[in-house]
Amino acid sequence: MLSENVPPNTDQEAALAEAVELPLDRKREILAREAALGEDHYAVLGLKPGATKQQVSAAYHEASRVFHPDRYFGKQLGSYQGRLERVFRRLAEAHATLVDDAKRDAYLKANPRLRVAAAAAGPVRPPTTEDAAARAAERRARLARHPYLARGAQAKTLVEEAKSQLQSGAPERALGLLHRAQQLDPRAKSSASVRSQAEAQKNAERAKAELAHARELAAAGDGAGALSAYREVLALEPSSHEAALAAAQMLFRTGTPAEARTFAQKAVDLRPDHVGSLVLLGTVCSLLGMNKVARRHLESALARDADNAEAKQLLKKLRWV
Amino acid sequence: MADHEPVIGIDLGTTNSVVALVQGGQPQVIKNRAGQLLTPSVVAVTSGGKRLVGHLAKRQAITNPENTVYASKRLIGRKFSSAQIQKAREVLPYHLLCGEHDDVRVQLGDRPVSLPEVSAAVLQELRKDAEAYLGRTVTKAVVTVPAYFNDGQRQATKDAGRIAGLDVLRIINEPTAAALAYGFARNVNGKIAVFDLGGGTLDVSVLDVSKGVFEVVSTGGDTYLGGEDFDNRIIEWLVMAFAKEHGVDLRKDRMALQRLKDAAERAKMELSTVQETAINLPFLYTPSGGTSALHLQASLTRAKLEELTRDLAERSVQIAEQVLAEAKVRAADLKEIVLVGGMTRMPLVHALVTRHFKEPSRGVHPEEVVALGAAIQADALLRPDSQVLLLDVTPQSLGVAIAGGYTRRLIGKNTTVPTSVTETFHTSRDGQTTVKIMVLQGESDLAHQNELLGEFILSGLRLATRGEVEIDVTFDINAEGIVSVSARDRETGLQQSIIVTASGGLTDTELKNILDDQADLLLEASASAEVLNKRTALESVAKEVEAMMPQVRQLTGNSEFGRDALRKAEAVLTSSKVALKSSDLILLADWVDQLEKTRTLFVGVLERLGARQQ
Numbered sequence: 011m012l013s014e015n016v017p018p019n020t021d022q023e024a025a026l027a028e029a030v031e032l033p034l035d036r037k038r039e040i041l042a043r044e045a046a047l048g049e050d051h052y053a054v055l056g057l058k059p060g061a062t063k064q065q066v067s068a069a070y071h072e073a074s075r076v077f078h079p080d081r082y083f084g085k086q087l088g089s090y091q092g093r094l095e096r097v098f099r100r101l102a103e104a105h106a107t108l109v110d111d112a113k114r115d116a117y118l119k120a121n122p123r124l125r126v127a128a129a130a131a132g133p134v135r136p137p138t139t140e141d142a143a144a145r146a147a148e149r150r151a152r153l154a155r156h157p158y159l160a161r162g163a164q165a166k167t168l169v170e171e172a173k174s175q176l177q178s179g180a181p182e183r184a185l186g187l188l189h190r191a192q193q194l195d196p197r198a199k200s201s202a203s204v205r206s207q208a209e210a211q212k213n214a215e216r217a218k219a220e221l222a223h224a225r226e227l228a229a230a231g232d233g234a235g236a237l238s239a240y241r242e243v244l245a246l247e248p249s250s251h252e253a254a255l256a257a258a259q260m261l262f263r264t265g266t267p268a269e270a271r272t273f274a275q276k277a278v279d280l281r282p283d284h285v286g287s288l289v290l291l292g293t294v295c296s297l298l299g300m301n302k303v304a305r306r307h308l309e310s311a312l313a314r315d316a317d318n319a320e321a322k323q324l325l326k327k328l329r330w331v
Numbered sequence: 332m333a334d335h336e337p338v339i340g341i342d343l344g345t346t347n348s349v350v351a352l353v354q355g356g357q358p359q360v361i362k363n364r365a366g367q368l369l370t371p372s373v374v375a376v377t378s379g380g381k382r383l384v385g386h387l388a389k390r391q392a393i394t395n396p397e398n399t400v401y402a403s404k405r406l407i408g409r410k411f412s413s414a415q416i417q418k419a420r421e422v423l424p425y426h427l428l429c430g431e432h433d434d435v436r437v438q439l440g441d442r443p444v445s446l447p448e449v450s451a452a453v454l455q456e457l458r459k460d461a462e463a464y465l466g467r468t469v470t471k472a473v474v475t476v477p478a479y480f481n482d483g484q485r486q487a488t489k490d491a492g493r494i495a496g497l498d499v500l501r502i503i504n505e506p507t508a509a510a511l512a513y514g515f516a517r518n519v520n521g522k523i524a525v526f527d528l529g530g531g532t533l534d535v536s537v538l539d540v541s542k543g544v545f546e547v548v549s550t551g552g553d554t555y556l557g558g559e560d561f562d563n564r565i566i567e568w569l570v571m572a573f574a575k576e577h578g579v580d581l582r583k584d585r586m587a588l589q590r591l592k593d594a595a596e597r598a599k600m601e602l603s604t605v606q607e608t609a610i611n612l613p614f615l616y617t618p619s620g621g622t623s624a625l626h627l628q629a630s631l632t633r634a635k636l637e638e639l640t641r642d643l644a645e646r647s648v649q650i651a652e653q654v655l656a657e658a659k660v661r662a663a664d665l666k667e668i669v670l671v672g673g674m675t676r677m678p679l680v681h682a683l684v685t686r687h688f689k690e691p692s693r694g695v696h697p698e699e700v701v702a703l704g705a706a707i708q709a710d711a712l713l714r715p716d717s718q719v720l721l722l723d724v725t726p727q728s729l730g731v732a733i734a735g736g737y738t739r740r741l742i743g744k745n746t747t748v749p750t751s752v753t754e755t756f757h758t759s760r761d762g763q764t765t766v767k768i769m770v771l772q773g774e775s776d777l778a779h780q781n782e783l784l785g786e787f788i789l790s791g792l793r794l795a796t797r798g799e800v801e802i803d804v805t806f807d808i809n810a811e812g813i814v815s816v817s818a819r820d821r822e823t824g825l826q827q828s829i830i831v832t833a834s835g836g837l838t839d840t841e842l843k844n845i846l847d848d849q850a851d852l853l854l855e856a857s858a859s860a861e862v863l864n865k866r867t868a869l870e871s872v873a874k875e876v877e878a879m880m881p882q883v884r885q886l887t888g889n890s891e892f893g894r895d896a897l898r899k900a901e902a903v904l905t906s907s908k909v910a911l912k913s914s915d916l917i918l919l920a921d922w923v924d925q926l927e928k929t930r931t932l933f934v935g936v937l938e939r940l941g942a943r944q945q
Contacts (some may be wrong), residue, residue: 070542071722078720079749079810083712095749095809102722102747110659139762 341706408484508704
């Protein structure tokens, strides 16, 4: 039975009369939905603009129960097969658009009427992360302009400058800048690591200069001066093998083997495979009467350089002791 | 309506297969005729030419590696020239051959067999199990496949069903089926993630469930990550240790490799429940030159196994995270996470899933849940009052090839089906009067890296400069998952369309030939099976009657009745023995009847006379 207030529609009547395995009510429902496929995404799902995602999903699932073609699997459906698929596709399209933030926003932008309705009906949207980020950046800029905090900002720029000076190889100047930064903002911690870097660089430079000075003195025959210069180098740059070995040689020559041994040991520690250092340490040890230790060092020197005459001779001598 | 034809759900797995059925509203797994829930997906042909399926085939795999096909699911629906097949050729003990149209064949016994036929053998076995359980014929099924299977692989699986005499109503994705089974049993409402780490692949799916409606939100995974990769790590470790000790590379010896494979799998499974296990393979390798055989003895701890495979387990969890991100679902939104596939029994996998997402739901049998889901979908399709509805998605994107060798995607993956999309294209050359529409499936932007599903030509376009002629291309996927594509010239209304039927490797005629061949075979086979049944029945009744004769003779003594009965019985027995040699079913049935009568008579005599004597 068609309801009286709908004008008779011959297409619809023909469809209702079609002999298919569907109850009459269901046929009507399907035809009504099919006639309304042109409605907006909300209306298609039977919702008002501004409905939440949960409401959209629930409405979609509920409608699928009736209009998904699988509900009529294996049935004789005639033209209703196509009708059902059209209805379900439309439902799926509406759902897919409305549950995806980006797609929904684009859809609402294209349909201003719905956007107004959605805004009126919808709950207040929580601020997006984008808004929050912009606000936080503004807050930071405002704080940085405050006079009290301005000192901290200034100190920071000084530290930055110190860093660049350090990179261009001027540790003295960097240390000066860091000192000023420290005075402006005594709590600034970030400068500590820069400071230690600057100091290390400064020491390395001084050690280099001192080493050159020591070589000059040694060449000029000033043994005592050279020795103290080498000691200075080692204090600044404890990893200088050259300084350690030179100091040991000098002390050995001046006849103070006990002290010479300390430096020779240091030279060997720094470069365990340096034959010269090993031979010197061995020689010094044998002078001090530590034969066993001497033999070990000489043997390890020979292991690296089998033809070392000095080591061979000394070792031969030690065997007979 | 209660008595509609039963429809079974089948989980056709890489290593094992399971069949299930909904009965009285409850899904349940059907045990095979050997009484087990899992049927190994193994097919073999013995040296005598006998075909074996399931446990029988698996049991003889070690001694007959060249004619035992396992893991055929990894090959089905693929092209012979594909990289995967070429790689598989190097490691599989059985031989792969190239079919007539770049499809894959397996040398089994004395003839090459197509992969749908191999899978069909397994399906047929499961079908017979279901028939034995139900006592009636079964011709309809829902079969599951991995979510990543493309149309070719799905079609090949359908072909396998047809060869096995099954009308495959629907192919559904394994993780979807798992979620169906889980959500059905627990009445879950909300989002469910399914983490399916099986023998060969990882599938992850997210579903949104409300009151029986199961909406697939997203699905993804990795085709090359599964239990066998874990096994291979153990094998490598054993092979390395053996090589260090004896200087022998066991991988060169196919038989040794097969034994290693079995041992590795067993050790891995044992370590899911114990902390340490021993691997003993005596006489594993016999060196040439007559020296004595070498044995392999090793001990594997759970910690060592986890060390060997940690990166694999972690990768699986990372992939799951990607799928969740694609679905825009946070781990906190998940109501349940369901573990499927034997590999998820590994404590490390369990722990990683718990750490990255949440405590997995318990109480689901990871090996059965997929078949149960298939049975539920089968039931939902056929029962009009069912509350269950599955809103499934396309597993892979569909598009057309466009100028420059690129792909234009029309339907994205994870789109709910049925669906249709129309897009307008233009001609790319001046004076172009024909366009070729090439339908592609896959996620690559480059056309040649995707699967070509079909192509057609729209001709008779008007002469115009490039870009002037507009062509509407429409893609349509119906509820059955069938894709049709049409192209229409906007101006003239000229139209061309195809229904895309992916090739599962067999052409229609080939499939028909196999079915025809099989039809003869099937008829013959079922007849002979019945003959065998009757023969054994006849034999057993004959033996019973013979055994009773002396007693009857003694009891009836010299009575007229006794002599007469005995003489008749002897005649029947002699004739029966002759009948035993024939294959005539009716004749056999006749003599069984006669003997049965004699037996009833004798039993009656013995009861009455025997009782009187006492």
